[in-house]
Amino acid sequence: MAAIESDIGELDWAVSTDITVNWGDMDSLGHVNHSVFAKWMETARMRFFSKIGMMDLYESSNIGPILARIQVDYKAPVLFPDVVNCKTLVSKIGRSSFDMRYVIHSSNQKNDIVAVGKVVCVLIDYKSGKPVEIPDTLRRSMLGIEE
Amino acid sequence: MAAIESDIGELDWAVSTDITVNWGDMDSLGHVNHSVFAKWMETARMRFFSKIGMMDLYESSNIGPILARIQVDYKAPVLFPDVVNCKTLVSKIGRSSFDMRYVIHSSNQKNDIVAVGKVVCVLIDYKSGKPVEIPDTLRRSMLGIEE
Amino acid sequence: MAAIESDIGELDWAVSTDITVNWGDMDSLGHVNHSVFAKWMETARMRFFSKIGMMDLYESSNIGPILARIQVDYKAPVLFPDVVNCKTLVSKIGRSSFDMRYVIHSSNQKNDIVAVGKVVCVLIDYKSGKPVEIPDTLRRSMLGIEE
Amino acid sequence: MAAIESDIGELDWAVSTDITVNWGDMDSLGHVNHSVFAKWMETARMRFFSKIGMMDLYESSNIGPILARIQVDYKAPVLFPDVVNCKTLVSKIGRSSFDMRYVIHSSNQKNDIVAVGKVVCVLIDYKSGKPVEIPDTLRRSMLGIEE
Numbered sequence: 001m002a003a004i005e006s007d008i009g010e011l012d013w014a015v016s017t018d019i020t021v022n023w024g025d026m027d028s029l030g031h032v033n034h035s036v037f038a039k040w041m042e043t044a045r046m047r048f049f050s051k052i053g054m055m056d057l058y059e060s061s062n063i064g065p066i067l068a069r070i071q072v073d074y075k076a077p078v079l080f081p082d083v084v085n086c087k088t089l090v091s092k093i094g095r096s097s098f099d100m101r102y103v104i105h106s107s108n109q110k111n112d113i114v115a116v117g118k119v120v121c122v123l124i125d126y127k128s129g130k131p132v133e134i135p136d137t138l139r140r141s142m143l144g145i146e147e
Numbered sequence: 148m149a150a151i152e153s154d155i156g157e158l159d160w161a162v163s164t165d166i167t168v169n170w171g172d173m174d175s176l177g178h179v180n181h182s183v184f185a186k187w188m189e190t191a192r193m194r195f196f197s198k199i200g201m202m203d204l205y206e207s208s209n210i211g212p213i214l215a216r217i218q219v220d221y222k223a224p225v226l227f228p229d230v231v232n233c234k235t236l237v238s239k240i241g242r243s244s245f246d247m248r249y250v251i252h253s254s255n256q257k258n259d260i261v262a263v264g265k266v267v268c269v270l271i272d273y274k275s276g277k278p279v280e281i282p283d284t285l286r287r288s289m290l291g292i293e294e
Numbered sequence: 295m296a297a298i299e300s301d302i303g304e305l306d307w308a309v310s311t312d313i314t315v316n317w318g319d320m321d322s323l324g325h326v327n328h329s330v331f332a333k334w335m336e337t338a339r340m341r342f343f344s345k346i347g348m349m350d351l352y353e354s355s356n357i358g359p360i361l362a363r364i365q366v367d368y369k370a371p372v373l374f375p376d377v378v379n380c381k382t383l384v385s386k387i388g389r390s391s392f393d394m395r396y397v398i399h400s401s402n403q404k405n406d407i408v409a410v411g412k413v414v415c416v417l418i419d420y421k422s423g424k425p426v427e428i429p430d431t432l433r434r435s436m437l438g439i440e441e
Numbered sequence: 442m443a444a445i446e447s448d449i450g451e452l453d454w455a456v457s458t459d460i461t462v463n464w465g466d467m468d469s470l471g472h473v474n475h476s477v478f479a480k481w482m483e484t485a486r487m488r489f490f491s492k493i494g495m496m497d498l499y500e501s502s503n504i505g506p507i508l509a510r511i512q513v514d515y516k517a518p519v520l521f522p523d524v525v526n527c528k529t530l531v532s533k534i535g536r537s538s539f540d541m542r543y544v545i546h547s548s549n550q551k552n553d554i555v556a557v558g559k560v561v562c563v564l565i566d567y568k569s570g571k572p573v574e575i576p577d578t579l580r581r582s583m584l585g586i587e588e
Contacts, residue, residue: 001512020167023193024186026322033318035479039171046170071442071512148365171474175467181361185329214328218295218365314461317487318480333465340464
């Protein structure tokens with residue numbers, strides 16, 4: 001479980017979304033619970049999926065992504081009140097799986113990075129439960145290639 | 148358990164705060180889980196408590212509020228993506244307890260009201276666990292009386 | 295917003311379910327966040343809905359319940375580790391709406407009551423969004439009348 | 442971000458804890474949200490920390506663990522109702538950091554593994570924010586060495 005590499009500054013993020021911290025996101029150590037960072041990454045991921053037509057594919061064909069793996073590296077605690085910014089992009093595309101990377105900044109901490117993350121998703125047929133090859137149109141959308 | 152009365156439009160709210168909806172706030176019925184509305188109300192309440200110096204009182208004297216009762220009336224479902232706005236004010240002050248009212252609007256639903264709420268808080272001494280009389284300065288802050 | 299009456303000891307509960315407290319359920323005040331109590335009530339409610347065939351009705355006819363109102367009276371804080379017990383029953387049935395009551399006990403607090411609650415549900419047609427009359431078979435199941 | 446190795450069956454787990462699934466843990470895809478698995482791992486971790494005296498150390502000296510990294514590999518979806526079992530152990534101890542491994546089983550799925558996880562924790566002085574060397578007594582407790 002190596003650290004997520006830190007070439008964050010040079011990446012061309014596909015989605016950037018601001019998210020309000022709720023008071024109740026903090027746990028009894030007095031800072032935002034670590035599991036909430038995973039929810040923020042998910043919010044950015046779902047915005048990306050909407051943008052590239054992943055959700056349309058799911059509704060028309062029952063083909064959609066599942067989350068196979070998540071890694072989060074915590075850099076600094078987040079406290080209420082704050083607004084975080086979460087960015088994501090597809091960092092690798094395989095036959096039926098793809099990787100996404102994330103960076104989370106805190107506006108209350110001079111926009112410092114509070115966490116970086118990575119996930120592995122697999123495109124599956126929700127009826128059979130089996131992996132399916134990523135269609136070319138989706139592959140191009142993931143890579144930000146305009147039609 | 149009567150409905151919360153609907154003179155919402157005429158109230159002079161003390162706090163108004165925008166809150167981002169996370170994708171993971173939705174439950175398996177496909178809309179934001181009802182318990183999340185209570186978290187939004189809490190976020191507005193904590194902003195109000197900061198504003199009136201309630202948190203300073205707690206740190207200097209161990210006197211602070213506990214939540215004794217909550218009521219939420221649900222008017223419309225909320226879906227991701229959305230930004231809700233939650234407003235609150237103190238609607239009644241007793242010797243050691245006070246009531247707060249809430250209204251939540253959805254920006255995706257033309258700012259329609261999606262929920263209204265009420266809570267009863269009691270000011271207690273966290274050491275003894277007993278209710279204490281609300282200090283006059285705090286009472287004036289709650290009512291929005293400028294010093 | 296009157297207190298929920300306390301004839302709790304005499305009620306004939308329809309569902310009784312034990313629920314583990316997670317460490318992350320606690321907020322920065324060091325006890326379980328108030329919104330989690332609403333999730334526990336929901337878990338008991340969903341067990342009841344399964345038991346009386348509400349979910350089958352929903353899948354066969356798109357008729358199902360929505361939550362119109364919730365009230366929770368908090369009696370004592372809950373801390374990790376603990377196992378709470380949540381009980382529920384239908385306390386009132388109208389034409390298309392019904393009330394449910396709840397009681398939550400903490401096993402770590404000698405089974406003392408930590409909260410009581412009430413909700414109002416309305417049976418609706420999910421296609422039209424309009425209230426529908428509660429079918430007689432469902433009404434009998436709600437009341438615990440054996441066929 | 443390699444897969445977590447699968448010698449799970451041979452490990453000598455330090456803590457094994459059963460956790461009830463709440464209905465509201467499920468998201469709009471109809472299974473338990475991926476962030477909840479991280480909360481379950483945290484519940485097992487906190488039980489372990491209590492067991493080895495980590496919490497006593499924190500209260501007497503302000504020295505305690507922070508979470509630096511988490512990885513979760515998802516093997517199968519979890520649905521309500523269910524009771525999961527989460528096990529953990531310390532898999533590696535360094536000068537000031539230590540690794541923990543996790544396995545989660547679902548009782549509704551014939552006790553199949555639904556997820557495995559790993560975290561990296563660092564022992565820090567909460568006043569200075571700096572890493573501190575893990576004391577020998579704590580090190581022995583982590584390794585399960587009886588005094």
